[in-house]
Amino acid sequence: MQPIGPINALYPTPTTLVGAVVNGKPNFITIAHIGIMTLNHISLGIHKSHYTNAGIKENEAFSVCLPSEALMVQTDYCGIMTGKKTDKAAIFDVFYGELETAPMIRECPVCMECRLERIVDFAEHDVFVGEVVQTHVHPDVLKEGKIDIARVNPLLFDMASKHYWALGERLGQCWGEGKKLKRKTELRGNN
Numbered sequence: 001m002q003p004i005g006p007i008n009a010l011y012p013t014p015t016t017l018v019g020a021v022v023n024g025k026p027n028f029i030t031i032a033h034i035g036i037m038t039l040n041h042i043s044l045g046i047h048k049s050h051y052t053n054a055g056i057k058e059n060e061a062f063s064v065c066l067p068s069e070a071l072m073v074q075t076d077y078c079g080i081m082t083g084k085k086t087d088k089a090a091i092f093d094v095f096y097g098e099l100e101t102a103p104m105i106r107e108c109p110v111c112m113e114c115r116l117e118r119i120v121d122f123a124e125h126d127v128f129v130g131e132v133v134q135t136h137v138h139p140d141v142l143k144e145g146k147i148d149i150a151r152v153n154p155l156l157f158d159m160a161s162k163h164y165w166a167l168g169e170r171l172g173q174c175w176g177e178g179k180k181l182k183r184k185t186e187l188r189g190n191n
């Protein structure tokens with residue numbers, strides 16, 4: 001193994017479009033630094049210089065929308081333009097759910113509305129932690145009532161290559177594949 005310095009190597013992450021109402025209008029920001037805190041809590045690392053932060057703080061609400069590959073150009077656009085100067089919401093069909101201040105994008109196959117729960121104050125970033133209060137999906141991405149990621153076709157983000165990537169093949173069963181090794185080690189009396 002070769003050390004390469006303190007590089008965060010936890011990519012890919014899904015590329016998301018985060019919606020907030022800022023100065024009374026919907027705005028969308030591209031965010032790749034997202035995290036799963038618990039099954040129903042999401043974190044977003046947003047630089048303090050961005051336009052979006054004030055809207056999330058004011059309304060205590062945001063949305064996290066998952067664009068599919070087909071929305072790559074629009075997603076990248078929301079990551080290079082700022083709501084300070086551009087109405088980015090104008091390129092989307094915007095809708096609202098239960099939290100009336102978490103704008104969502106009808107073109108995205110999955111959108112979650114989140115209530116702000118806490119802000120972790122880093123030197124340059126606000127880390128917003130929100131609770132998912134409702135999830136809206138295109139019915140065609142559901143399989144037996146659950147979200148099928150193959151149908152969502154998420155746009156993956158990689159910092160090292162600075163490219164968008166696509167999802168690969170399904171490989172095996174979680175909480176299942178390891179049982180083969182478990183059985184082997186048990187046979188060896190190694191448990």
Ligand SMILES: Cc1cc2nc3c(=O)[nH]c(=O)nc-3n(C[C@H](O)[C@H](O)[C@H](O)COP(=O)(O)O)c2cc1C
Pocket residue numbers: 015027028029030031032033034045046047049050051052053075076078079080081082083084157
């Ligand atoms: C693919 C991609 C991912 C990004 N991820 C983040 C991120 O996780 N955190 C962040 O603060 N900015 C991120 N950005 C930058 C913001 O999306 C960008 O600065 C945006 O213009 C800010 O919008 P706003 O000023 O309307 O809030 C990303 C940009 C791109 C293109």
